[in-house]
Amino acid sequence: xxxxxxxxxxRPHDPTNDDVxxxxxxxxxxxxxxxxxxxxxxxxxxDIQDGPVIAKDTVRLIAAALDAxxxxxxxxxxxxxAGYDSAYSKTYRKRRWDTGWDGMVEAGRxxxxxxxxxxxxxxxxxxxxxxxRDEARARAxxxxxxxxxxxxxxxxxxxxDRGVPFAVTYGIHDFQCGLSNAELDAIYRxxxxxxxxxxxxASPTTPRxxxxxxxxxxxxxxxxxxxxxxxVRNMEGTANALGLVLVDSGDxxxxxxxxxxxxxxxxxxxQVPTLVGARSLVFQHTPLPQFYRLxxxxxxxxAYAIQGYRAFDQHCYVLDESKTLPGSYLGEGVSCPDRDSGxxxxxxxxxxxxxxxxGQDHRNGFVGTVDGLLLGATPTSxxxxxxxxxxxxxxxxxxxxxxxxxxxRTQLLEFGExxxxxxxxKAYTFALSHVPTSAGDAVNLLRKPGVLATAAxxxxxxxxxLNAMRPRRR
Numbered sequence: 001x002x003x004x005x006x007x008x009x010x011r012p013h014d015p016t017n018d019d020v021x022x023x024x025x026x027x028x029x030x031x032x033x034x035x036x037x038x039x040x041x042x043x044x045x046x047d048i049q050d051g052p053v054i055a056k057d058t059v060r061l062i063a064a065a066l067d068a069x070x071x072x073x074x075x076x077x078x079x080x081x082a083g084y085d086s087a088y089s090k091t092y093r094k095r096r097w098d099t100g101w102d103g104m105v106e107a108g109r110x111x112x113x114x115x116x117x118x119x120x121x122x123x124x125x126x127x128x129x130x131x132x133r134d135e136a137r138a139r140a141x142x143x144x145x146x147x148x149x150x151x152x153x154x155x156x157x158x159x160x161d162r163g164v165p166f167a168v169t170y171g172i173h174d175f176q177c178g179l180s181n182a183e184l185d186a187i188y189r190x191x192x193x194x195x196x197x198x199x200x201x202a203s204p205t206t207p208r209x210x211x212x213x214x215x216x217x218x219x220x221x222x223x224x225x226x227x228x229x230x231x232v233r234n235m236e237g238t239a240n241a242l243g244l245v246l247v248d249s250g251d252x253x254x255x256x257x258x259x260x261x262x263x264x265x266x267x268x269x270x271q272v273p274t275l276v277g278a279r280s281l282v283f284q285h286t287p288l289p290q291f292y293r294l295x296x297x298x299x300x301x302x303a304y305a306i307q308g309y310r311a312f313d314q315h316c317y318v319l320d321e322s323k324t325l326p327g328s329y330l331g332e333g334v335s336c337p338d339r340d341s342g343x344x345x346x347x348x349x350x351x352x353x354x355x356x357x358x359g360q361d362h363r364n365g366f367v368g369t370v371d372g373l374l375l376g377a378t379p380t381s382x383x384x385x386x387x388x389x390x391x392x393x394x395x396x397x398x399x400x401x402x403x404x405x406x407x408x409r410t411q412l413l414e415f416g417e418x419x420x421x422x423x424x425x426k427a428y429t430f431a432l433s434h435v436p437t438s439a440g441d442a443v444n445l446l447r448k449p450g451v452l453a454t455a456a457x458x459x460x461x462x463x464x465x466l467n468a469m470r471p472r473r474r
Contacts, residue, residue: 022066022067022070022162023070023071023072023073023162023163023164023165024070024072025040025073025165025215026072026164026165026193026214026215027163029215029237030215030217030218031215031216031217031218031233031237032072032073032215032218032231032244033072033232033233033234033235034232034233034234034235034241034242034400034405035072035235036235038235038401038402039399039401039402040072040232040242040399040402041069041070041071041072041073041397041398042071042073042075042400043066043069043071043396043413044074044077044283044357044359044395044397044398045074045075045076045381045395046076046078046079046285046359046360046378046380046381046396047077047171047359047360047362047379047380047381047382047385047387048079048080048155048380048381048382049081049173049362049382050080050081050082050085050151050155050382050383050384050385051081051085051086051087051088051147051151051384052085052087052147052148052150052151053150054151054154054155054384055383055384056383056423056424057383057390057393057415057422057423057424058155058381058382058383058384059154059157059158060423061381061383061393061394061395061415061418061419062155062158062159062381062395063158064413064418064419065397065418066158066159067162068413068418069395069397069413069445071164071397073164073165073166073167073195073230074159074164074165074166074167075166075168075169075246075283076166076167076168076169077169077171077283077284077285077357077358077378078169078170078171078172078226078249078284078286078359078360079171079172079173079174079285079359079360080151080152080155080168080174081148081173081174081176081177081184082384083173083174083175083176083177083178084173084176085177087147088144088176088177090140090143090144090178091137091140091141091143091144091179092178093175094176095251095252096175096251097254140178141179144178144179145179145183145187147177148177148179148187149187149190152187152188152191153191156191156193159193160191160192160193163193163214164193165193165194165213165214166193166195167194167195167196167228167230167244167246168188168194168226168246169226169227169246169247169285170184170225170226170248170251170285171286171359172251172252172258172285172286172360175251181224181225181248182199182225184225185199185226189210189212192213193213193214194210194212194213195210195215195218195220195230196225196226196228197210197220197222197228198210198222199223199224199227199228204222204223204268204271204275205221205271205275206221207219207221207275208220208221208222218230219231221268221272221276223264223265224248224262224264224265226246226247226248227246227248227261227264227265227268228245228246229243229244229245229246229268229272229275229276230245230246231243231276231277231278232278232400235402239277240277240278241278241402241405242278242279242280242405242406243272243273243276243278243279243280244280244281244283245272245281245283246282246283246284247261247265247269247282247283247284247343248261248265248284248285249261249284250262250286250337253338253339255338256310256338257337257338258286258337258338259337260337260339260341260343261284261341266341266342266343269282269346269350270346272352273350273351273352273353274352278405279351279353279405279406280352281353281354281356281357281374281398281408282353282355282356282357283356283357283358284356284357284358285358285359286337286358286360287334287335287336287358287360287361287377288336288340288343288344288356288375289311289334289336289337289340290371290373290375291334291336291358291375291377292308292312292317292334292336293370294319294320294323294324294366294368294370294375295317295318295319295320295330295334296317296318296319296320297315297316297317298316298317299316300316302316302318304318304330306318306330306331306332307333308333308334309332309333309334309335309336310335310338311336311338311339312333312334313333317330319366320368323368323369324366324368325366325368325410327365327412328365328368329364329365329366330363330364330366331363331364331379331388332361332363332364333361334361334364334377335360335361344370344373347373348371348372348373353373354374354406354408355369355373355374355375355376356373356375356376357375357376357377357378357396357398358375358376358377358378359378361377361379362380362385362386362387362388363379363380363386364377364379365377365378365379365388367410374408376396376410378394378396378412379392379393379394379412380393381393381394381395383422390416390422391414391415391416391417392414392416393414393415394412394413394415395412395413396411396412396413397411397412397446398410399445409445410445411445411446413446
């Protein structure tokens, strides 16, 4: 049987029609809650990774995905900001442990290289008094805050226009602009719908609310910036039926490679099942080493084989189709930390988790189950970073059903299906290294139930170029 067409039938958002809210939770219920249909929807946006001017097609994708999926909540899973963008050069930090002056010195080196010896003095250690240095640093940080605020406004405008609440965690590039996660949290909270809680003096076991998020009755368990839990109530609003947990998965390790969640975050994950009283789905930026268990090791000469990353780079892999959902694809090695932080074991042994969805790897879009936990990789939603062809850039829709809330369905909402042709050809494109052999039983969550029963996967039938390319910006 051939796969049926799964082109989304999008109903454009009509801001004058208040009878059809995009987010039922925000508009009618005042908290995250399964609504009368028995459904609850989350839209994940990964790796927008842009500077102060967000790509037009990124905004178009966000808007179209919102209109197509009508989510209760949007979750940004890190690397919203390309902290290495030249606009942030005066406050840039390559690593979190770099000093605040490093960005300005590095900017001087770059200028000196361009214009020659006349400006070489900039590359030397500054001789300014400490007070002057502090003033210059403060001015540079204020400018960076304004630039981040400008980019956030463009990225979030489709959500604000539709009244959709959102939550944010952080990746490996956000901090590189020079701002801490707490400072970034504060900027996001300036926008309507942000559910990120104040967490500077957080007691993880005490629920709080976030004024201005549009959901006055929504409890939040806060650990630290980018790490918090959101209970979701059942249809009657009488008990928690589900939890959504955002985790700051860290950025870089001093010994090389990627970092890990803090000890506080791991301890918080162990507490969440008791706090929420229901099983939870985790969202974070960096995937776990256990994602490799959804791959199959093959000889390097195997068609579409991809080399592993760092600790796994002595081996080549393809997707294991017996473990992953139809329509899954692999475009690069899984960029996980070199060392296992124990996070997977916390999730597995507690019995309080459904699974974990991550971003980080812009060319990966797969979902599978390992030891009873659902693991998902979501490709980039942005158009100013490397990734698959523009048509394949996507948001991920995750739909929960109150009849079986711990068995969510998921689907990638791709630009080509939702929007059509990109407005430009500036996106860095690379080949995919895995071609699904069958559409299988992948679902289309955008269709009505009667059609859904016979619809095949929107993400199936990936057409890949023969020579997969591996370079990427890290």
